[in-house]
Amino acid sequence: MLKIKSLSKSYGDHKILSDINLEFHQGEIHGIVGENGAGKTTLFKCVAGLESFDGQVEYDKGILKNETGYLPTIPFYFSNMTGYEYLRLLCNARDIVVNNLDELNLFDLPLKQYAETYSTGMQKKLAITGLLIQKNEVFILDEPFNGVDISSNMMIQDMLQQLKQLHKTIVLSSHIFSSLQDSCDYLHHLSGGKIINSLPRGRFQEIELEMKKAGTHHKIIDSIYLG
Amino acid sequence: MYPYAGILLFFLSFILISISFFKKLPAPSYIYSALALGVVYLQSNESRNQFLRSIFFRKKFLMVRLIENILCALPFSIFLVVRAEWIMALVLLFSSLLLSRYNKSGFTLTFYIPSPFSKRPYEFTTGFRSMYWLLAIIYCIAGISVYYHNLNLGFVTLLSLYFLCMSFYAHLDPIFYVWIHAKSPENFLKEKIKTAIFYSLFLSLPVFLLLILFNPGQFYQALIVLGVGSGYIMLSVLAVYVNFPARMTISHYFIFYFGILFPPALLFAIPFFYIQATQRLKAYLPC
Numbered sequence: 001m002l003k004i005k006s007l008s009k010s011y012g013d014h015k016i017l018s019d020i021n022l023e024f025h026q027g028e029i030h031g032i033v034g035e036n037g038a039g040k041t042t043l044f045k046c047v048a049g050l051e052s053f054d055g056q057v058e059y060d061k062g063i064l065k066n067e068t069g070y071l072p073t074i075p076f077y078f079s080n081m082t083g084y085e086y087l088r089l090l091c092n093a094r095d096i097v098v099n100n101l102d103e104l105n106l107f108d109l110p111l112k113q114y115a116e117t118y119s120t121g122m123q124k125k126l127a128i129t130g131l132l133i134q135k136n137e138v139f140i141l142d143e144p145f146n147g148v149d150i151s152s153n154m155m156i157q158d159m160l161q162q163l164k165q166l167h168k169t170i171v172l173s174s175h176i177f178s179s180l181q182d183s184c185d186y187l188h189h190l191s192g193g194k195i196i197n198s199l200p201r202g203r204f205q206e207i208e209l210e211m212k213k214a215g216t217h218h219k220i221i222d223s224i225y226l227g
Numbered sequence: 228m229y230p231y232a233g234i235l236l237f238f239l240s241f242i243l244i245s246i247s248f249f250k251k252l253p254a255p256s257y258i259y260s261a262l263a264l265g266v267v268y269l270q271s272n273e274s275r276n277q278f279l280r281s282i283f284f285r286k287k288f289l290m291v292r293l294i295e296n297i298l299c300a301l302p303f304s305i306f307l308v309v310r311a312e313w314i315m316a317l318v319l320l321f322s323s324l325l326l327s328r329y330n331k332s333g334f335t336l337t338f339y340i341p342s343p344f345s346k347r348p349y350e351f352t353t354g355f356r357s358m359y360w361l362l363a364i365i366y367c368i369a370g371i372s373v374y375y376h377n378l379n380l381g382f383v384t385l386l387s388l389y390f391l392c393m394s395f396y397a398h399l400d401p402i403f404y405v406w407i408h409a410k411s412p413e414n415f416l417k418e419k420i421k422t423a424i425f426y427s428l429f430l431s432l433p434v435f436l437l438l439i440l441f442n443p444g445q446f447y448q449a450l451i452v453l454g455v456g457s458g459y460i461m462l463s464v465l466a467v468y469v470n471f472p473a474r475m476t477i478s479h480y481f482i483f484y485f486g487i488l489f490p491p492a493l494l495f496a497i498p499f500f501y502i503q504a505t506q507r508l509k510a511y512l513p514c
Contacts, residue, residue, distance in 0.1 A: 048406070049406065049511070049513070050402055050403065050406055050511075052510065063409075063513065065406065065409070065512075065513065066409035070403070070406075072403065076401055076403065078349055078353045079353060079357065080339075080340075080352070080353040080356035080357055081348060081349055081352060081353050082339050082345075084345070085345055085348040085349065085352055086348070088345070088346070088347075088348055089348040089349055089404075089407075090407060092347060092348075093407040093408040093409065093410075094407075094408070094409045095409070112339055113339060114339060134407075
């Protein structure tokens with residue numbers, strides 16, 4: 001089980017996250033929703049151990065970082081590094097021996113090409129492949145559906161369900177509400193750096209309604225175009 | 228104060244290196260100008276030019292590129308003028324002007340350059356692919372040094388191979404690429420250092436063998452150069468993490484350059500950097 005206790009994060013005087021308390025169990029898929037700037041990425045980075053924070057993140061199966069796969073919103077690749085080499089780097093980092101990476105190329109990526117030259121979706125798929133090869137127990141996925149094509153999107157959804165069956169812990173975020181509805185067992189609404197609502201499957205519509213704002217944008221667009 | 232001290236240190240190092248360059252090398256003005264053009268050429272980097280193109284109209288973009296190239300070439304040209312190498316200074320400036328019109332296009336490579344370092348990515352793998360042309364030049368100069376029986380030039384090329392390898396570690400590692408390792412800071416650093424020493428030896432061994440084959444009496448001197456080079460590469464690896472995730476502080480830079488200019492200081496600088504780097508990495512590699 002992964003337990004977040006009173007997690008807070010500030011950059012100077014600017015508070016990003018405030019008193020976050022969440023529990024993620026094995027074999028569950030949790031979704032975090034929120035507007036841009038709500039603090040989803042910061043929360044993910046804190047849980048993964050990529051950012052310092054106040055509070056506690058408890059994990060009952062060892063060192064969390066060593067069993068966690070983190071998918072950034074935009075994966076970063078070095079210039080002149082091929083897909084093969086990226087995957088090999090991830091394997092070396094965890095002392096995992098893989099003899100034939102081609103067999104694990106589940107998205108049929110051109111692994112001999114430089115990863116930097118991949119499209120956004122391909123870069124995301126390469127990062128996801130890397131997380132799977134590392135045999136992680138916990139998956140923290142920031143916008144896994146962003147930029148990928150429809151068939152890959154469905155494949156990722158299916159993959160998440162398979163990982164769930166294998167009792168992995170999965171936390172993800174997405175701006176595509178339907179993707180979250182299809183995948184998640186629980187949804188948590190993050191707003192202004194706080195979790196304002198956590199609901200199980202079947203009650204996700206409540207969060208969707210919360211997120212629908214009054215149409216102030218109509219007024220602004222009218223003022224731009226109509227004066 | 229720090230940026231000004233950095234700029235001052237940079238110019239002092241530039242002048243010192245330039246002076247030693249002209250003292251040590253045969254036909255230094257040619258090699259110096261080629262080196263300067265290499266620095267100017269770096270400004271035609273594809274991604275930064277794409278960015279500049281996206282924010283400036285064509286005329287302004289070309290003007291910016293022109294100013295950049297002249298600013299890069301100017302210190303080298305001034306030094307050439309001081310050395311009374313008027314023609315080379317003019318050629319360098321004119322070539323820089325021409326190079327400002329050359330901007331790498333945004334085509335994507337569908338092939339890749341094979342790298343002997345693919346087994347253990349990434350510094351040497353990526354560094355080799357971006358600098359293989361310089362490596363070829365260094366090997367050629369090593370050949371020239373043997374042909375003209377210029378052992379000093381041979382030693383300089385051997386050391387310059389290590390400087391080339393050090394440049395592979397000149398960037399700051401993104402936190403993610405450290406975080407992914409399931410290793411203690413000590414093991415992480417030891418593995419990085421081991422890889423760096425092994426791969427740099429792999430690149431420098433041909434030059435080393437060439438030198439001792441034609442100058443067997445200078446075996447120990449060549450071995451010392453190899454040892455100093457290995458010390459440099461160790462220091463460069465540790466320098467990436469000595470103030471991680473930030474860049475080195477001014478005091479770190481001072482120790483770093485002191486170690487480079489006065490190699491016996493490496494015996495102090497390497498353990499000092501190692502201890503500091505392990506401390507800094509503990510936050511990201513809690514084993």
